Amino acid sequence: MIDVPALATARLRLRKLVADDADALHPTLADVELMHWWSSAPHTSIEETRAYFAPRIDRDGWRCWAITLAGQDRAIGWVAAGEKRQGGVTEIGYILSRDHWGKGIAAEAVSAVIDRLFAEGQRRVFADTDPENAASLALLERLGFRREGYLRGEWETHIGVRDSVILGLLRDEWRAS
Secondary structure (H helix, E strand, O other): OOOOOOOOOOEEEEEEEEOOOHHHHHHHOOOOHHHOOOOOOOOOOHHHHHHOOOOOOOOOOEEEEEEEEEOOOOOOOOEEEEEOOOOOOOEEEEOOOOOHOOOOOOHHHHHHHHHHHHHHHOOOOEEEEEEHHHHHHHHHHHHOOEEEEEEEEEEEEEEEEEEEEEEEEEEHHHHOO
């Protein structure tokens, strides 16, 4: 089992994502607009969301933090980090309930995880995003990620075969910001 230490900011607490978070996060995973850029289609039932969570909680090489508001324990999203290869390279991904968009919560949560990853000795963090997902691209670029690559026909998703933009951030760049 991978260690997922709790993290905190002034407004947020990030704790290990657990299977019981499926109920709180079902409305997010059922949101058609929000799930448009996700790798799977919007969920149509709570049972589907519970089944989706079951294999994700302790996946090899991945850590998942539930995003909660300070003083509350209800998950409003998550940040996941998966070590991709030896030598300090980690992929990051995230999702946040629509009710909390536009408040800086995603940036705060992702920043807390990046701080942790670099403190642990990672040298590079990267994200893989659909090139038409303007909100995600803007968030990553605000955090200092740079566009590094464009992969054509990379993912087969519920909206068809999609391209990917790879964005990366080095530890020294994070310290400088």
